[in-house]
Amino acid sequence: MTDLTTFGIAAIRDGVRDGQFKAREVAEAFNAKVAGADALNAFLVKTPEHALAAADAADAARAAGETLKPLAGVPIGMKDLFATKGVATTAASKILEGFVPPYESTVSQNLWNAGAGMLGKLNLDQFAMGSSNETSAFGNVVSPWRRPNDTAPLAPGGSSGGSSTAVSAGLAPGATGTDTGGSIRQPAAFTGISGIKPTYGRCSRWGTIAFASSLDQAGPMARDVRDCAIMLEAMAGFDAKDATSLKLDVPNWEAALSTDLKGKKVGVPKEYRVDGMPAEIEALWQQGIDWLRDAGAEIVEVSLPHTKYALPAYYIIAPAEASSNLARYDGVRYGLRDLPEGAGLQDMYAATRAAGFGDEVKRRILIGTYVLSAGFYDAYYTQAQKVRTLIARDFERAFGECDVLLTPTAPSAAFALGEKQADPLAMYLNDVFTVPASLAGLPAMSVPGGLDKDGLPLGLQIIGKPLDEQGVLNAGLAIEQRAGFTARPQAWW
């Protein structure tokens, strides 16, 4: 019998609908895969019963002759940044250990409403702060990929490292991610899968544990572009509970997928040719350009002059918002409390936060507190928000000359765990190509383009105009078809 875990979202949906197999068989197959992959540490909580219940509902609906829901029979992984009712949710932080939300996030509820089931909650960088999944309080996620003849554990990317590992190792056909500065796209690139961050406001942030509210966006991570389109349709949509949610209908992205790019212009931003870019990344970028030209697009060089300032602006804005958002973890209403003998209220706050937050989270709270403090606010925060305006303006101008932009997703392939952890700045530089689109709220996607000399995946990024997820998905699909990327990690776990 076919191994059902080799199927993606579309194949599972269609197979369940057409009666080729039962949804329950799919859920059981993925539950078994999850149970056998503890060495990857991708799951913080396993919820096989949730996946089975959704599968049984799909099978019952089909038996009753009902029209099946869009994700009926599809089990997915849920990044542990989404609050799930009755299922522990920690953001991979000690400060939320034991927290069981009495409510469901809008994005996860949307997925359940669409018929999906949950395989479990996925590990991540603590509070989504990191690019390698090494800041989780519950251990590193290990990438299923390895260099040849080398057992050194590699980073799955971050912060959605549990999601990227689960999908690339075949533990889930799709997973949710969140992207603040590249946390969907960079891990997707590192593990040879696809992932899209939609336009800011497409997916509700309600019930998603906040990192930097003006940047946080949820999105899907899956094996291919079509699966991303299907899953994003279910996740997105207006939500009155999020003041920044866009009151727009969700387009039927899957139905409008097309790889014909005739009449489209693809912009190649010259400022993304950074010093010291590895030759392999440069070659892949050129290959991507050729693929899109082959798909009928015209290639134009564009300029985004403020690109080099995006990363420093991000590392003011994101920590500033984080320092404010994370003020809620005080040991009073939920989560950890550390009350030293004889301590007063202020001491309890400080002790709780010292014991509960990891090093990177503390680092960012401190940076954020510093740049927002009296006397520094204008020089740092206001200046960064002005630079952000200039970065958004750069994109607006570039999109006067082209429809989508093509860049590499990350400046390198996956690095080894531990390799960059000692130097926070070196780690931050991982997001150099993904952060600008985040600052401008633009839809952006990573698709696998090829392998480097060590056989590790490399990704290409497509950035689109506001609300033009369709243009991004279509260009992504055009690349996907031409790249013919089928490499999968060999199971060693």
Next chain:
Amino acid sequence: MSVDTATVKKIASLARIAITEEDATRLAPELGNILGWIEQLGEVDTQGVEPMTAVIPNQLRLRDDVVNDGGIRDLLMQNAPQAEHGFFTVPKVIE
């Protein structure tokens, strides 16, 4: 940009994070490095540029002024590290 340990301690106190002398010594150069790198933003001419307030133009909505939630006290308190008689409890506060 150099950050001294006194500054680190002050920020940590503002952020309500207890740190040891050792932490402060370790964090000072780390934060100094990051802040030094961030300072390149000063090079950008932002004269006459408005700071960004919303990335995607969006209208703030008003909802009807009606009670549409509530009556779930016990549910909201079930995660409290310490609660008594329907209240969150904290150590005695004497100012």
